[in-house]
Amino acid sequence: MRTNKYIWYGTHQLFHGLTLTFSESAAGVFAAHSYKFDGTTSTFIVECDAETWRRANLAGMSDEETRAYLAEIFDKDLGGHALLSNNSKWINFLLVKNQYWSHQNVVLLGDALHTAHFSIGSGTKLALEDAIALYRCFAQGLDVSAAVQEFERVRKPVIDEYQQAAYESLIWFENAKDYMHLEPLPFAYSLMTRSKRIDYDNLKRRDPKFIAAYDKSKV
Numbered sequence: 001m002r003t004n005k006y007i008w009y010g011t012h013q014l015f016h017g018l019t020l021t022f023s024e025s026a027a028g029v030f031a032a033h034s035y036k037f038d039g040t041t042s043t044f045i046v047e048c049d050a051e052t053w054r055r056a057n058l059a060g061m062s063d064e065e066t067r068a069y070l071a072e073i074f075d076k077d078l079g080g081h082a083l084l085s086n087n088s089k090w091i092n093f094l095l096v097k098n099q100y101w102s103h104q105n106v107v108l109l110g111d112a113l114h115t116a117h118f119s120i121g122s123g124t125k126l127a128l129e130d131a132i133a134l135y136r137c138f139a140q141g142l143d144v145s146a147a148v149q150e151f152e153r154v155r156k157p158v159i160d161e162y163q164q165a166a167y168e169s170l171i172w173f174e175n176a177k178d179y180m181h182l183e184p185l186p187f188a189y190s191l192m193t194r195s196k197r198i199d200y201d202n203l204k205r206r207d208p209k210f211i212a213a214y215d216k217s218k219v
Protein backbone atom coordinates (compact mmCIF):
# COMPACT_ATOMS: atom_id res chain seq x y z
CA MET A 1 0.00 0.00 0.00
CA ARG A 2 1.57 3.32 -1.06
CA THR A 3 1.45 6.49 1.04
CA ASN A 4 -0.23 8.95 -1.36
CA LYS A 5 -4.00 9.37 -1.24
CA TYR A 6 -6.14 9.62 -4.37
CA ILE A 7 -9.81 10.06 -5.19
CA TRP A 8 -11.60 9.45 -8.49
CA TYR A 9 -14.13 12.02 -9.77
CA GLY A 10 -15.75 13.07 -13.03
CA THR A 11 -16.39 16.56 -14.39
CA HIS A 12 -18.08 18.14 -17.39
CA GLN A 13 -14.95 20.20 -18.04
CA LEU A 14 -13.42 18.54 -21.13
CA PHE A 15 -9.70 17.76 -21.11
CA HIS A 16 -8.48 16.78 -24.57
CA GLY A 17 -5.76 14.22 -23.96
CA LEU A 18 -4.17 13.40 -20.64
CA THR A 19 -3.71 16.60 -18.63
CA LEU A 20 -1.65 16.72 -15.44
CA THR A 21 -2.28 19.75 -13.24
CA PHE A 22 -0.51 20.71 -10.02
CA SER A 23 -1.90 23.12 -7.47
CA GLU A 24 -0.10 24.35 -4.36
CA SER A 25 -2.30 25.22 -1.40
CA ALA A 26 -1.65 26.10 2.24
CA ALA A 27 -2.05 22.38 3.03
CA GLY A 28 0.39 21.19 0.34
CA VAL A 29 0.50 20.07 -3.30
CA PHE A 30 -2.46 18.48 -5.09
CA ALA A 31 -2.07 16.82 -8.50
CA ALA A 32 -4.96 16.14 -10.90
CA HIS A 33 -4.86 13.47 -13.63
CA SER A 34 -7.61 14.31 -16.10
CA TYR A 35 -8.77 13.13 -19.52
CA LYS A 36 -11.98 13.14 -21.54
CA PHE A 37 -13.78 9.79 -21.63
CA ASP A 38 -16.92 10.68 -23.63
CA GLY A 39 -18.40 13.66 -25.45
CA THR A 40 -19.44 15.48 -22.28
CA THR A 41 -17.40 14.09 -19.39
CA SER A 42 -13.81 13.81 -18.18
CA THR A 43 -12.16 11.71 -15.51
CA PHE A 44 -10.60 13.88 -12.80
CA ILE A 45 -8.40 11.99 -10.32
CA VAL A 46 -6.91 14.03 -7.48
CA GLU A 47 -3.78 12.84 -5.68
CA CYS A 48 -1.83 14.25 -2.73
CA ASP A 49 0.69 13.09 -0.16
CA ALA A 50 -0.38 11.88 3.28
CA GLU A 51 0.83 15.05 5.03
CA THR A 52 -1.15 17.32 2.70
CA TRP A 53 -4.21 15.14 3.16
CA ARG A 54 -3.87 15.35 6.95
CA ARG A 55 -3.23 19.12 7.00
CA ALA A 56 -6.28 19.72 4.79
CA ASN A 57 -8.36 17.65 7.24
CA LEU A 58 -9.83 15.68 4.36
CA ALA A 59 -10.62 12.73 6.65
CA GLY A 60 -13.15 14.94 8.45
CA MET A 61 -14.97 16.19 5.32
CA SER A 62 -18.17 14.84 3.79
CA ASP A 63 -18.36 13.94 0.09
CA GLU A 64 -19.91 17.33 -0.68
CA GLU A 65 -17.35 19.26 1.37
CA THR A 66 -14.45 17.37 -0.24
CA ARG A 67 -15.71 18.11 -3.76
CA ALA A 68 -16.20 21.79 -2.92
CA TYR A 69 -12.71 21.98 -1.35
CA LEU A 70 -11.00 20.33 -4.35
CA ALA A 71 -13.06 22.32 -6.87
CA GLU A 72 -11.70 25.44 -5.18
CA ILE A 73 -8.11 24.10 -5.35
CA PHE A 74 -8.53 23.41 -9.11
CA ASP A 75 -10.84 26.34 -9.76
CA LYS A 76 -9.00 27.67 -12.85
CA ASP A 77 -8.59 24.21 -14.40
CA LEU A 78 -12.21 23.16 -13.88
CA GLY A 79 -13.49 26.40 -15.41
CA GLY A 80 -16.39 26.58 -12.96
CA HIS A 81 -17.50 22.95 -13.51
CA ALA A 82 -18.33 20.86 -10.45
CA LEU A 83 -16.66 17.59 -9.49
CA LEU A 84 -19.02 14.63 -9.95
CA SER A 85 -18.96 11.87 -7.38
CA ASN A 86 -19.62 8.19 -8.01
CA ASN A 87 -19.38 6.89 -4.46
CA SER A 88 -15.87 8.41 -4.61
CA LYS A 89 -13.58 7.63 -1.68
CA TRP A 90 -9.97 8.45 -0.80
CA ILE A 91 -7.79 5.41 -1.31
CA ASN A 92 -4.13 4.43 -1.35
CA PHE A 93 -2.65 2.84 -4.43
CA LEU A 94 -2.03 -0.88 -4.00
CA LEU A 95 1.20 -2.04 -5.62
CA VAL A 96 0.71 -5.72 -6.52
CA LYS A 97 3.53 -8.10 -7.47
CA ASN A 98 3.38 -11.91 -7.36
CA GLN A 99 6.23 -14.32 -6.90
CA TYR A 100 4.08 -17.17 -8.24
CA TRP A 101 1.90 -16.55 -11.29
CA SER A 102 -0.04 -19.79 -11.25
CA HIS A 103 -1.03 -22.75 -9.13
CA GLN A 104 -2.10 -25.97 -10.82
CA ASN A 105 -4.82 -24.88 -13.28
CA VAL A 106 -5.30 -21.36 -11.82
CA VAL A 107 -3.37 -18.47 -13.37
CA LEU A 108 -3.35 -14.76 -12.48
CA LEU A 109 -3.83 -12.00 -15.07
CA GLY A 110 -4.15 -8.21 -15.02
CA ASP A 111 -4.31 -6.35 -11.72
CA ALA A 112 -4.56 -9.59 -9.74
CA LEU A 113 -1.05 -10.35 -11.04
CA HIS A 114 0.50 -6.88 -11.23
CA THR A 115 -0.54 -3.25 -10.84
CA ALA A 116 1.08 -0.28 -12.56
CA HIS A 117 0.54 3.17 -11.06
CA PHE A 118 -2.18 5.05 -12.97
CA SER A 119 0.22 7.90 -13.79
CA ILE A 120 1.61 5.76 -16.63
CA GLY A 121 -1.90 4.71 -17.73
CA SER A 122 -1.04 1.16 -18.86
CA GLY A 123 -2.92 -1.19 -16.52
CA THR A 124 -5.76 -1.99 -18.92
CA LYS A 125 -3.40 -2.52 -21.84
CA LEU A 126 -1.27 -4.90 -19.74
CA ALA A 127 -4.35 -6.83 -18.58
CA LEU A 128 -5.58 -7.26 -22.17
CA GLU A 129 -2.11 -8.22 -23.40
CA ASP A 130 -1.92 -10.84 -20.62
CA ALA A 131 -5.18 -12.37 -21.85
CA ILE A 132 -3.96 -12.39 -25.47
CA ALA A 133 -0.61 -13.92 -24.47
CA LEU A 134 -2.30 -16.65 -22.42
CA TYR A 135 -4.63 -17.45 -25.32
CA ARG A 136 -1.60 -17.77 -27.64
CA CYS A 137 0.14 -20.16 -25.24
CA PHE A 138 -2.89 -22.47 -25.31
CA ALA A 139 -3.28 -22.00 -29.06
CA GLN A 140 0.19 -23.58 -29.51
CA GLY A 141 -1.36 -26.81 -28.24
CA LEU A 142 0.52 -26.86 -24.91
CA ASP A 143 -1.01 -28.62 -21.91
CA VAL A 144 -2.12 -26.49 -18.92
CA SER A 145 1.12 -26.75 -16.97
CA ALA A 146 3.34 -25.94 -19.98
CA ALA A 147 1.01 -23.16 -21.17
CA VAL A 148 1.05 -21.28 -17.85
CA GLN A 149 4.84 -21.63 -17.64
CA GLU A 150 5.19 -20.32 -21.18
CA PHE A 151 2.81 -17.46 -20.34
CA GLU A 152 5.07 -16.42 -17.44
CA ARG A 153 8.24 -16.76 -19.55
CA VAL A 154 6.83 -14.51 -22.28
CA ARG A 155 5.13 -11.91 -20.09
CA LYS A 156 7.47 -11.49 -17.11
CA PRO A 157 10.11 -9.32 -18.83
CA VAL A 158 7.38 -7.02 -20.22
CA ILE A 159 5.60 -6.74 -16.86
CA ASP A 160 8.86 -6.12 -14.98
CA GLU A 161 9.76 -3.28 -17.34
CA TYR A 162 6.34 -1.59 -17.02
CA GLN A 163 6.25 -2.04 -13.26
CA GLN A 164 9.70 -0.46 -12.96
CA ALA A 165 8.61 2.54 -15.07
CA ALA A 166 5.36 2.82 -13.11
CA TYR A 167 7.29 2.65 -9.84
CA GLU A 168 9.59 5.52 -10.88
CA SER A 169 6.52 7.54 -11.85
CA LEU A 170 4.74 6.75 -8.58
CA ILE A 171 7.81 7.88 -6.60
CA TRP A 172 7.87 11.15 -8.57
CA PHE A 173 4.23 11.83 -7.65
CA GLU A 174 4.86 10.91 -4.01
CA ASN A 175 7.58 13.57 -3.98
CA ALA A 176 5.85 16.14 -6.21
CA LYS A 177 6.37 18.90 -3.63
CA ASP A 178 10.15 18.66 -4.19
CA TYR A 179 9.72 19.77 -7.81
CA MET A 180 7.38 22.71 -7.27
CA HIS A 181 10.24 25.23 -7.02
CA LEU A 182 11.19 24.51 -10.67
CA GLU A 183 10.34 26.92 -13.47
CA PRO A 184 7.60 25.62 -15.83
CA LEU A 185 9.89 24.13 -18.52
CA PRO A 186 12.31 22.29 -16.18
CA PHE A 187 9.23 21.14 -14.24
CA ALA A 188 7.62 19.79 -17.42
CA TYR A 189 10.92 18.12 -18.40
CA SER A 190 11.20 16.44 -15.00
CA LEU A 191 7.58 15.28 -15.23
CA MET A 192 7.96 13.89 -18.75
CA THR A 193 11.17 12.00 -17.98
CA ARG A 194 10.01 10.74 -14.55
CA SER A 195 9.51 7.10 -15.53
CA LYS A 196 13.08 6.99 -16.93
CA ARG A 197 11.73 5.41 -20.14
CA ILE A 198 11.99 8.74 -21.96
CA ASP A 199 15.26 10.63 -21.79
CA TYR A 200 16.59 13.88 -23.25
CA ASP A 201 17.44 12.42 -26.69
CA ASN A 202 14.16 10.58 -26.96
CA LEU A 203 12.21 13.70 -26.05
CA LYS A 204 14.26 15.71 -28.55
CA ARG A 205 13.22 13.31 -31.33
CA ARG A 206 9.57 13.40 -30.28
CA ASP A 207 9.28 17.12 -29.58
CA PRO A 208 12.29 19.16 -30.79
CA LYS A 209 10.48 22.46 -30.13
CA PHE A 210 9.95 21.57 -26.49
CA ILE A 211 13.61 20.59 -26.01
CA ALA A 212 14.77 23.78 -27.76
CA ALA A 213 12.65 25.85 -25.36
CA TYR A 214 13.85 23.76 -22.40
CA ASP A 215 17.52 24.26 -23.38
CA LYS A 216 16.93 27.99 -23.77
CA SER A 217 15.30 28.18 -20.34
CA LYS A 218 18.48 26.83 -18.73
CA VAL A 219 20.77 29.53 -20.20
Ligand SMILES: Cc1cc2nc3c(=O)[nH]c(=O)nc-3n(C[C@H](O)[C@H](O)[C@H](O)COP(=O)(O)OP(=O)(O)OC[C@H]3O[C@@H](n4cnc5c(N)ncnc54)[C@H](O)[C@@H]3O)c2cc1C
Nearest residue numbers: 006008045109110111112116118121122123124125126127
Ligand atom coordinates in the same frame (compact mmCIF):
# COMPACT_ATOMS: atom_id res chain seq x y z
C1 LIG B 1 -7.07 5.78 -10.44
C2 LIG B 1 -6.74 4.81 -11.55
C3 LIG B 1 -6.68 5.25 -12.87
C4 LIG B 1 -6.35 4.37 -13.89
N1 LIG B 1 -6.24 4.85 -15.16
C5 LIG B 1 -5.87 4.01 -16.14
C6 LIG B 1 -5.72 4.48 -17.47
O1 LIG B 1 -5.89 5.66 -17.77
N2 LIG B 1 -5.36 3.59 -18.43
C7 LIG B 1 -5.15 2.27 -18.14
O2 LIG B 1 -4.82 1.50 -19.05
N3 LIG B 1 -5.28 1.80 -16.90
C8 LIG B 1 -5.63 2.63 -15.89
N4 LIG B 1 -5.77 2.15 -14.62
C9 LIG B 1 -5.52 0.73 -14.36
C10 LIG B 1 -6.71 -0.13 -14.77
O3 LIG B 1 -7.90 0.35 -14.16
C11 LIG B 1 -6.46 -1.57 -14.33
O4 LIG B 1 -5.13 -1.95 -14.59
C12 LIG B 1 -7.40 -2.52 -15.07
O5 LIG B 1 -8.74 -2.19 -14.76
C13 LIG B 1 -7.09 -3.96 -14.68
O6 LIG B 1 -8.06 -4.80 -15.25
P1 LIG B 1 -8.40 -6.17 -14.56
O7 LIG B 1 -9.47 -6.79 -15.42
O8 LIG B 1 -7.17 -6.94 -14.30
O9 LIG B 1 -8.98 -5.82 -13.12
P2 LIG B 1 -10.30 -5.00 -12.75
O10 LIG B 1 -10.60 -3.95 -13.75
O11 LIG B 1 -10.11 -4.61 -11.31
O12 LIG B 1 -11.45 -6.08 -12.87
C14 LIG B 1 -11.62 -7.09 -11.90
C15 LIG B 1 -13.12 -7.33 -11.80
O13 LIG B 1 -13.32 -8.48 -10.99
C16 LIG B 1 -14.40 -8.22 -10.12
N5 LIG B 1 -14.25 -9.11 -8.97
C17 LIG B 1 -13.40 -8.99 -7.93
N6 LIG B 1 -13.55 -10.00 -7.08
C18 LIG B 1 -14.51 -10.80 -7.60
C19 LIG B 1 -15.10 -12.03 -7.18
N7 LIG B 1 -14.72 -12.64 -6.06
N8 LIG B 1 -16.04 -12.55 -7.97
C20 LIG B 1 -16.42 -11.96 -9.13
N9 LIG B 1 -15.89 -10.80 -9.58
C21 LIG B 1 -14.95 -10.24 -8.81
C22 LIG B 1 -14.26 -6.75 -9.76
O14 LIG B 1 -15.48 -6.21 -9.31
C23 LIG B 1 -13.86 -6.17 -11.12
O15 LIG B 1 -14.97 -5.82 -11.91
C24 LIG B 1 -6.11 3.01 -13.59
C25 LIG B 1 -6.20 2.55 -12.27
C26 LIG B 1 -6.50 3.45 -11.25
C27 LIG B 1 -6.56 2.95 -9.83
